[in-house]
Amino acid sequence: MHHLQQEGYIKYTIHWKEKPIPVSADMSQLLYYRNALQKLHFIGAYPDGIGFGNISCKAEKNNSFFISGSQTGHVRVADRTHLCLVTKADIGTNTIHCEGPVKASSESLTHAAFYQADKNIRAVVHVHNLLLWENLMGIVPTTEMHIDYGTPAMANEVIRLVTQQALFPKGIIVTAGHKEGIFTFGNSFQEAYNILMYHFDQIKTG
Numbered sequence: 001m002h003h004l005q006q007e008g009y010i011k012y013t014i015h016w017k018e019k020p021i022p023v024s025a026d027m028s029q030l031l032y033y034r035n036a037l038q039k040l041h042f043i044g045a046y047p048d049g050i051g052f053g054n055i056s057c058k059a060e061k062n063n064s065f066f067i068s069g070s071q072t073g074h075v076r077v078a079d080r081t082h083l084c085l086v087t088k089a090d091i092g093t094n095t096i097h098c099e100g101p102v103k104a105s106s107e108s109l110t111h112a113a114f115y116q117a118d119k120n121i122r123a124v125v126h127v128h129n130l131l132l133w134e135n136l137m138g139i140v141p142t143t144e145m146h147i148d149y150g151t152p153a154m155a156n157e158v159i160r161l162v163t164q165q166a167l168f169p170k171g172i173i174v175t176a177g178h179k180e181g182i183f184t185f186g187n188s189f190q191e192a193y194n195i196l197m198y199h200f201d202q203i204k205t206g
Helices: 025-039 108-117 130-136 152-162 189-205
Strands: 002-004 013-018 054-058 065-068 083-090 095-100 123-128 172-175 181-186
Touching: 025 054, 025 065, 025 083, 025 123, 025 189, 054 108, 065 108, 083 108, 095 108, 108 123, 108 152, 108 181, 123 130, 123 189, 130 172, 130 181, 130 189, 152 172, 172 189, 181 189
Parallel strands: 013 095
Antiparallel strands: 002 013, 054 065, 054 123, 065 083, 083 095, 123 181, 172 181
16 A cells, blocks of 8 residues: 555555564564553543554564554554554655554654664654653754654654764653654663653652
């Protein structure tokens, strides 16, 4: 299936093969942390039904990665039928190739940018949280306000920030032009999750 979807959903050109994806240890970790984040309301759906938040990890094959599916944020306990494997991401042409029971998340191009920017990044978490967003914007690495989510511009901005030598604190980016948007990342889900919870706890107790 090949099509382009717009605001609130998928913005890139997507080539999707509907098929089961193989079970892997990486997928089990992804589902564990995804469901933990959904329970904490970092991943979910707004009252209008549009989902928010997604999570991904590198797969063993080439530059492919697993990611939570488009519009699955409302699912309380996700399983592998809610995941997709991105097999190719081309920022220049704004194109995603993926396969799975569901289409890849609307943030897939941005997730791909993290993996392209630094081979040591193995997991990426994208959540929505207004408290974190308001308190961390401009304090931690922050994307430019005019850059919209799910676009090649956002992907290139992520690459710019991740490859900066002085990126501090490590492992977190706020998206100024994408309200409530936070990305954390690291060489494991535990690292990405711990970075998120560290900043959240600091704000709550501060």
